[in-house]
Amino acid sequence: MNLKKFGTKTTRSHAITYGLVVLAFIFVQILDGTGTLTSSLRGQLVPICAYVVMAISLNLTVGILGELSLGHAGFMSLGAFSGVIISIALQERVASEPLRLLAALLIGAVIAGIFGFVVGVPALRLRGDYLAIVTLAFGEIIKNVINTLHVGIGPNGLRVSMTDQAALNLGEEGTVIIQGPMGAVGISKLATFTAGFILILVTLFIVLNLIYSRSGRAIMAVRDNRIAAESVGISITRYKLTAFIISAALAGAAGALYALNYSTVVARKFDFNTSILVLVFVVLGGIGNIRGSIIAAIVLTILPELLRAFNDYRMLIYAVILILVMLTSNNDQLRHLLGRITGVVRHGSKKRPNGEGATHV
Amino acid sequence: MTFLSYLISGLSLGSIYAIIALGYTMVYGIAKMLNFAHGDVIMVGGYMSFVATAHLGWPPLASILLAVVVCTLLGVTIEQLAYKPLRAAPSLAVLITAIGVSYFLQNAAQLIWSSNPKSFTSVVQLPSLKLFDGQLTISSVAIVTIAACILIIIALTFIISKTKIGKAMRAVSEDKEAAQLMGINVNQTISVTFAIGSALAAIAGVLLSSAYPLLMPTSGAMPGIKAFTAAVFGGIGSIPGAFWGGLLLGLIEIFGKAYISTQLSDAIVFSMLILVLLVKPTGLMGKKIHEKV
Structure with a gap:
């Protein structure tokens, strides 16, 4: 009886998560259709999708598996560059763009x-x-190694060199794909918002099903008490690895999606700061809370755009907001204080007919 | 001869890493937090010394003093405002706050000094040392850096093992609650630790900018990560570990650059770290963690 109730509850929770993503997609499509979307925001759509997938996948490692990862951007980078290589290598053979994108995401x-x-x-x-x-x-090793890679494709197939472009021996017909520190060039922009949306749904499907499966319960048991889990016969290594590999693979797909949204991409983009950025999404969204990760990734990617009015001060304000959110959500005294203030704000905003006083952070 | 000169530049870079790593490891040992803003305190130290010498025309020693004072105050202020309210919070929350502080410092520095690199005049204006009929040249900055590092490690070991505050630090790092029950002011001890760590960061900032004279708002980030690696290399929380870890990391980086590949030096450094952790999972001098059921 109880189990049944639990089941319906999670199903409802899943439905809400999927529903939110679908609604957000429709909402953005309507905004885009009516032309209210600014061009800078439209350019952010695919990166937002990629970051949402990154946040969900990192939450699998940090929240569900309970291990801190500071190099998630490394997997994103691997996915990005292998995806780019595949998409360019298939350019001649596969005409269909969605099919090439799919191949890039899968290989990534x-x-x-x-x-x-x-x-x-x-x-x-x-x-x-x-x-x-x-x-x-x-993460740093991946960044450093890709930074020195030269990859090209010629009549003799795929060529890789760690020294310089000339060593690739591509001949005249060859195309250079990765130029060391200059990164991957000549990428055809295959990624679309719809593709990103589908990738988010697939990611959600994989992760939510994993969490609520037998494996998922085992993974969480390992997180909560390693020794107890081991003593009831759960193979620690196997479940830890399962979660970690799935998390890495999803990050790779996100990386491929991200890279195929630009014409050039450099290894430096996927550095420690990117790993940290995604970690911030996970922590602010709530560790282990998948829906929270999605919302945090969206809000925090748009936030610097919204703060553009403050020009040079926007990253400073971003930092202050980050610190304040962490302080208020983790310190009891401040939380009470904030509760009182927002209580006042809510009280005040009720009086205003337009509700302009409401703050969205 | 070239080997010797690489050895000396490795030791000099390693000394800088060691000084930064000492700050990291002390804060970790006592507050059990990864202070990711530590690297940016180094950068602030560099800029302070730059402002004092280039704009105010102060002598080098006074500029170092200014950097140390400002960074110490900065470190204590950061601790009071951002970390102290989170004593009881989960460690990830503190980590993210530290990252927020790091962003704040970098962007504040960018607003004040712009992102254009500033060329830093070395605080050590002595002629370089020539040995073996001029075959081996040792820059004065390298000598001063190595000497500073040795002095600092001696002073720190003395403070921690012989003084009252050092005893308090050891007690707090061992068991915060028990220390409090024994009448130790835990908050004050943590503040002192941050003060010492930040003062070390200031010195490291000045030395780093003297050796690599381009100063940018992000100048502290990579040395910060490397020093953090060094601290883990030696066993985080251990003072001799941070010292040896820093030196080793500097040597590996310089020798890797010289004999294996210039471009891949970072990859070599980090691969070594992974290798060491595989053999000794808590670093070279780290304490073994015993797990109780």
């Missing part, structure tokens, strides 16, 4: 997933901050 996910395994096996043996530093180190 697979490559990132493989590296998730390679990093996961040693890293998941470590605990807490030591695991965090290994993921950080991994």
Whole structure:
């Protein structure tokens, strides 16, 4: 009886999450159709989708698995560059753009997933901050190595060099895809908002189903008490790795989507700051709260755009907002204080017919 | 000869990492938090010294003093405003707050000094040392940096093992509640730790800018991450660990650049870290964590 009730509750919760994403998509489509969307905001649509997927996938590692990762952008980077290579390599053979995008997303996910395994096996043996530093180190290694890579495609197939472009030996017909520190160039912009929306739905489907499956419960048991979980026969390594690899693969798909939205992309884009940015989405959205991650990723990607009016001060204001949100949501005294203030604001805004006094942060 | 000169530049870079890592590791040992804003305090220290020498025309020593005073105050203020209210909060919340502080410092510096690199005049204006008939040149900055690092580690070891506040620090890092029950002012001890850590960051900032004279708002970020790596390398929370970890990291970076690949030096440094952690999961000198059921 109780179990049944639990089931319906989660189904309802899932429906709300999916519904919110679909509604947001329709809302944006309407805005776009009526022309109310500013061009800078329209340019942000695909990156927002990519960041939402990143946030959901990192939440799987941080919230569900309970391990801090500071190198999630490394997986994004792997997905981005392998996706770009595939999309350019298939340019001649596959005419359909959505099909090429699909191939890029899949390959990006697979490559990132493989590296998730390679990093996961040693890293998941470590605990807490030591695991965090290994993921950080991994992200930096990926950034550094891709920064020195030269990749091109010619009559002889795909060529890779760590020294310079000339070593690729492409001949006249060849195309250079990655130019070391200059990054990947000549990318055809395959990514669309609709594709991003579908990727978010697929990600949600994978992650939510994982969390509420037998494996998901095992993963959370490992998070809550490793020793107790082990003593009831849960294989720690297996479940930790499962979660970590899925998380990495999703980040790879997000990276491919992100990269295929621009004509050029550089390895420096996926640095420590990007990893941290996604971590901020996860923490502000609520650790382990998938819906929260989605909302935080959207709001915090748009926020700097909205703060554009403040020009040079916008990142400063962003930082202050970040600190204040963390302080007010984690300190009891401040939370009470804020509760009183927002109580007053709400009380005040009721009197105004337009509700202009309401603040959205 | 070239080997010797690489060795010295490795030791000099390693000394800078060690000084920064000492600050990281002390704060971690006592407040159990990763202070990601530490790297940006280094940058503030660099700018303070720059302002004092380039704009105010102060002598180098006075500029170092200004950097130390400003950074110490800054460190304590950050701790009071941003970290102290979060003593009971989950560690991730503190981490994100530290990142917020880091963004704040970087962007404030960008507003004040713009993002254009400033060329820093070295605070050490002595002639470089020539040995073996001029075959080996050692820059004076390198000598001063290594000497400063050794002095700092001696002073820190003395403070921590012999003085009353050092004893309090050790007690707080061991068990906060028990320390409080024994009459130790935990908040004050944490503040003092932040003060010392930030003062070290200021010195590191001045030395770093003297050795690599381009100063930018993001100048502290990468050395900060590297020093954090060094602290973990040696075993985070351990003072000798931070010292040796810093030195080793500097040596690996310079030798990697010289003998393996210039472009891949960062990848080499971080790969070494992963290798070390695989063999010794809590760093070179870290305490083993015993888990109780």
